[in-house]
Amino acid sequence: MATKAQSRMTPLKLFSFGFVALWLIIAAFPFFWTFWGSFKVQADFLSKADWMNALRGTNTIEQTGSAFTGAGYYGAWIEEDFWFNFKNTGIVVFFTVVISLTFGTLGGYALARSGFRYAFWILMAALVFRAMPHITLVSGYLLWFFEWNVWGILPTTIIVLVAINQPFTLWMLHSFFKNIPKDMDESAMVDGCTRFQAFRHVIVPVMWPGVITTGLFSFLLAYNDFTVAVMLLSEENETIIPAINSFMGTTQVEGKVMYAVAAVVSATAPLFVLILFFQRQIVSGLTAGAVKG
Amino acid sequence: MKHRTFFWFVLPTLSAMILFIALPIVSVFIQSLFVEHEQVLVVSESCGPFGCNPTTTVDIEATEKLREEQPLGRFNGLGTYFDRSHLALADIGEAWATSESLGEFWSKVYNLPFYNALTFTLAYTFIVTPLVLVLGLAIAVGVNNLPRALKGLAIFISLLPFLVTPLVGSLILFWMVDGDGVIGATIQRLFNDPTLSLKASTPLMWIMLMVYGVWHTLPFSFITFYAGLQTVPEDTMEAAQIDGASKWQSMIHVVVPHLMPLVSFVTLMMIMDNLRVFEPIVSFKAEAHARSLSWIIFNDLRESGNPLYASAGATSLITIIIVVILMMPVLVRTWRDFTRKSH
Numbered sequence: 001m002a003t004k005a006q007s008r009m010t011p012l013k014l015f016s017f018g019f020v021a022l023w024l025i026i027a028a029f030p031f032f033w034t035f036w037g038s039f040k041v042q043a044d045f046l047s048k049a050d051w052m053n054a055l056r057g058t059n060t061i062e063q064t065g066s067a068f069t070g071a072g073y074y075g076a077w078i079e080e081d082f083w084f085n086f087k088n089t090g091i092v093v094f095f096t097v098v099i100s101l102t103f104g105t106l107g108g109y110a111l112a113r114s115g116f117r118y119a120f121w122i123l124m125a126a127l128v129f130r131a132m133p134h135i136t137l138v139s140g141y142l143l144w145f146f147e148w149n150v151w152g153i154l155p156t157t158i159i160v161l162v163a164i165n166q167p168f169t170l171w172m173l174h175s176f177f178k179n180i181p182k183d184m185d186e187s188a189m190v191d192g193c194t195r196f197q198a199f200r201h202v203i204v205p206v207m208w209p210g211v212i213t214t215g216l217f218s219f220l221l222a223y224n225d226f227t228v229a230v231m232l233l234s235e236e237n238e239t240i241i242p243a244i245n246s247f248m249g250t251t252q253v254e255g256k257v258m259y260a261v262a263a264v265v266s267a268t269a270p271l272f273v274l275i276l277f278f279q280r281q282i283v284s285g286l287t288a289g290a291v292k293g
Numbered sequence: 294m295k296h297r298t299f300f301w302f303v304l305p306t307l308s309a310m311i312l313f314i315a316l317p318i319v320s321v322f323i324q325s326l327f328v329e330h331e332q333v334l335v336v337s338e339s340c341g342p343f344g345c346n347p348t349t350t351v352d353i354e355a356t357e358k359l360r361e362e363q364p365l366g367r368f369n370g371l372g373t374y375f376d377r378s379h380l381a382l383a384d385i386g387e388a389w390a391t392s393e394s395l396g397e398f399w400s401k402v403y404n405l406p407f408y409n410a411l412t413f414t415l416a417y418t419f420i421v422t423p424l425v426l427v428l429g430l431a432i433a434v435g436v437n438n439l440p441r442a443l444k445g446l447a448i449f450i451s452l453l454p455f456l457v458t459p460l461v462g463s464l465i466l467f468w469m470v471d472g473d474g475v476i477g478a479t480i481q482r483l484f485n486d487p488t489l490s491l492k493a494s495t496p497l498m499w500i501m502l503m504v505y506g507v508w509h510t511l512p513f514s515f516i517t518f519y520a521g522l523q524t525v526p527e528d529t530m531e532a533a534q535i536d537g538a539s540k541w542q543s544m545i546h547v548v549v550p551h552l553m554p555l556v557s558f559v560t561l562m563m564i565m566d567n568l569r570v571f572e573p574i575v576s577f578k579a580e581a582h583a584r585s586l587s588w589i590i591f592n593d594l595r596e597s598g599n600p601l602y603a604s605a606g607a608t609s610l611i612t613i614i615i616v617v618i619l620m621m622p623v624l625v626r627t628w629r630d631f632t633r634k635s636h
Binding site: 013114116119144226260274 | 294295296299309312315316318364428431432434435450453456457464465469472473479513517540565569572594600602606609612613616617620623627631
């Protein structure tokens with residue numbers, strides 16, 4: 001309940017509202033600008049002469065006859081086969097999330113229910129692993145993957161992403177399972193279940209909120225990954241993020257920059273939808289580690 | 294839980310982490326002890342009408358064969374760690390001996406590739422992290438005062454820069470601030486200076502990379518602090534008000550201490566993530582002005598056709614050691630918490 005004193009406008013409050021408004025503009029404007037610009041030609045989107053060109057689409061009208069053009073999207077998706085990269089990303093993301101969550105739930109549950117000292121050490125090691133820059137690990141794989149001839153294919157990347165994802169998944173699910181009362185599975189075991197049966201029949205039905213939240217972050221890690229995919233995937237197996245990067249490398253030709261812009265917008269769209277539907281879970285996941293300690 | 298059951302439950306996750314995180318670290322270490330084979334040279338005499346000349350040619354076949362047989366290269370001990378592209382102790386010693394001022398010494402050290410990258414990585418981490426903490430708290434307080442209907446929208450918009458793929462997010466900003474972009478071109482016109490561009494200026498590039506860093510990570514600290522604000526005890530706030538504390542005073546003396554555990558959590562996460570700064574450098578094509586530790590490892594591995602495993606391995610291992618040192622305070626605290634709880 002807001003009292004009169006709390007709802008009064010003070011200069012401090014005005015300042016803080018202004019600050020929030022400024023942040024929201026800085027946060028949203030680049031996305032809006034790029035989305036709008038992706039329907040223009042390069043001379044408008046990157047217009048040295050006058051940025052108003054991008055709004056009015058002066059050159060776009062001149063070159064295509066209309067103020068909006070889908071040429072960038074056509075070029076990226078059809079000419080440069082961007083859909084193919086999307087398919088690869090789909091495969092990588094799906095398997096990474098499913099395998100990560102399977103491994104993570106089993107491990108996280110065991111760590112949450114075990115008071116042994118070595119359980120703590122596993123969590124500590126996971127924390128250190130979580131902090132390693134991914135490229136340092138990649139430099140450890142590369143030589144061996146070449147030697148064993150498994151470089152460049154999707155399964156290798158999936159396994160690597162699963163492993164890199166494990167420390168985070170373990171911590172998250174560990175703190176989630178800690179909040180499920182011990183009595184639940186222990187009473188099932190008193191009734192004669194084995195540990196695994198108790199897990200299967202008592203814990204699995206109630207774990208989905210935590211698993212979905214963790215899954216969202218696994219999804220983001222696999223989807224956003226650049227470092228691993230760019231080093232470990234051959235060109236024909238590229239996922240979208242390295243593909244965007246190679247657009248930038250090879251397409252300095254006039255007009256082709258717009259392919260990259262269209263690809264960038266296409267790559268952001270799924271994330272946008274994800275936030276739209278799962279905002280609450282994402283926020284609770286971000287703060288889960290913090291609030292529970 | 295019995296040891297046996299515990300073992301079966303953690304087996305999949307543990308083997309994934311051992312095989313693909315722990316062993317690669319060992320492999321990085323082993324790789325760093327070797328260097329690439331030198332090319333096999335063949336000296337032959339070619340005799341002409343004016344006498345014989347020894348000519349040296351590269352035996353490509355033998356070189357290939359050697360590389361195939363011993364892919365690691367030849368043993369070099371810790372040599373790679375101390376060479377010019379890594380710790381470069383000899384060069385530092387020489388710079389120290391020959392420099393007249395500290396500034397001159399520093400500029401010589403800064404020209405060494407490893408220290409150059411280390412400087413940028415640490416500067417990035419320790420400038421972006423505090424900025425993100427302070428600004429995040431300010432936004433969290435502001436959003437907390439907003440009417441209910443606007444809170445959700447504010448959080449939705451804020452999540453965008455955080456969840457967007459780093460490479461994509463930095464590209465989006467780069468297109469705006471580049472010489473032809475909406476902000477870049479406008480700034481050039483305002484200052485009437487067409488040379489004012491990211492690609493031409495190291496300080497500008499550093500600033501832009503850090504601006505990107507703040508833009509990208511601010512939402513995380515904002516949302517964590519916002520969640521923390523929901524748990525500030527009303528009673529304490531009221532008590533402070535009754536005692537005559539102003540808004541600002543109760544903010545500093547009640548809210549901030551309450552959020553302290555969150556501050557250390559956010560700091561830890563920020564340091565971990567900022568130390569691996571990599572994608573924005575690729576997106577901004579910043580390598581002429583700013584390189585991070587991750588970037589130089591990437592560059593070694595990218596070396597066309599013949600990746601420099603030894604050099605990448607040495608840099609990787611030094612990076613891992615730096616990460617562990619910076620995390621030490623947190624690890625020690627978690628250890629203390631654990632031993633306190635278990636007694």
